[in-house]
Amino acid sequence: MKKYIIILFFVCSIYESKSQDTISSTTVEQKSYQLYQDKNWNELINYGKKAIKNGYTYFYMQMRVGIAYYEKKNYSLAEGYFRKALTYNSSDDLALEYLYYCYLFNGRNEEARLLSKQFSKTLSEKIGTDKQSSLNFFMFEAGTKRSDSATYYNNATKDGTNYFNSPIYFQLGLHHSIKNSFSLFHSFTYFNQQTFLVTISQPQYYLKAAIPIKNNWLISPSFHWVHIKSTKDVMLQGPTNNNNMGNSPPRPPFNNTTSTLSNYFVGSFMVQKTIKKIALGVGTIFSNMNSVTQYIHNGFASYSVFGNSKLVFGVSAYVHTIDNYSTNNLSLAPFLYIQPTKRISLKVTYLVNNKNNIIEDNGYLVNNSSDLTKYRYGALANFLVSKHLTLYVLYQLEFKRENVQLFNYRYNVFVGGIKITP
Secondary structure: HHHHHHHHHHHHHHHHHHHHHHHHHHHHHHHHHHHHHHOOOOHHHHHHHHHHOOOOOHHHHHHHHHHHHHOOOOHHHHHHHHHHHHHHHHHHHHHHHHHHHHHHHOOOHHHHHHHHHHOHHHHHHHHHOOOOOOOOEEHHHHHHHEOOEOOOEEOOOOEEOOOOOOOOOEEEEEEEEOOOEEEEEEEEEEEEEEEOEEEEEEEEEEEEEEEEEEOOOOEEEEEEEEEEEEEEEEHHHOOEEOOEEEEEEEOOOOOEEEEEHHHHHEEEEEEEEOOEEEEEEEEEEEEEEHHEEEEEEEEEEEEEOOOOEEEEEEEEEEEEEOOOOOOEEEEEEEEEEEEOOOEEEEEEEEEOOOOOOOOEEEEEEOOOOEEEEEEEEEEEEEEEEEEEEEEEEEEEEEEOOOOOOOOOOEEEEEEEEEEEEE
């Protein structure tokens, strides 16, 4: 008899458990839907995450939690729920639309364009991706820099001259997409400066591709060509006249101008992965700048505090060598990005450098000065004037060490630019 009671209790327990599961499933659906209708986003997130953890995961649950995060402008976390919802229904227009804007609002434009290839005709017309231009933006910037070491006493000429005249700098840039699969950024830069040693004229061309692939991966190869013309004036003593009357005094000294032309190349490759609020990347840069082979291995990490562009901080690290790894040097570049309003953003940067100048930002920023940049502070402010027009200004303070006489000096760098979006 005791055995039958135990069996009966066991069967009843199973039945009761199944009944509770059925009731729980209904309750989960009803409560999550009501929270969604009430726009109670915080409670919906907490309740939905618990329900998913307990196995109640389906299309509408993923969508509701994703929308709750989206409404709180936490696009980084919302993205994961919309991606999961699409595993249940890969062609759902609403999930695709939400995911598209998550990418877009977090500045991941290449991934947004790639996703738009999956849109139905109705969704493409609704968002406007069917008419979007392949040209993403056009930019122009110009600037100069001023040294605090204004004069240098030349022992040969017995007079004072400038260490470093203020240079001329400008850049033209173009960013466009190829069939919504990847993007290309082109820039042409011109730099000209006269120093107490030489006059430099330096045109450059930079090309970078951004290729999004599955699972939030992005690969970015780049190429940078730098052409340098160095012009140097040397004061030479005039020759002595020899004739039948004996040696005459030497002729007056004269300037002898010599010029050299050089072409250098930079190659770079970077791989990036986005995981919720975190972006990680590793890359390698190769350069033959100034006829010295330099390898720069770099990595970066950034964290979006609120899952959007309101507050982001991170750091880039560079391990570099010019003697084929006999010695290795480390440079660090932390940054902080804030967007207090929709129209204004500010990025603050710092660089601490060791031994040799480095090439930064996936081969984009080339520092081929013979003088070492030891430290650098920077601030970049963006002002969104309209949907199609952005203005920006950059200020940097560089702490330098002169290469010949090894004295320290500073550069104040000023750059202003305009970006036009179709």
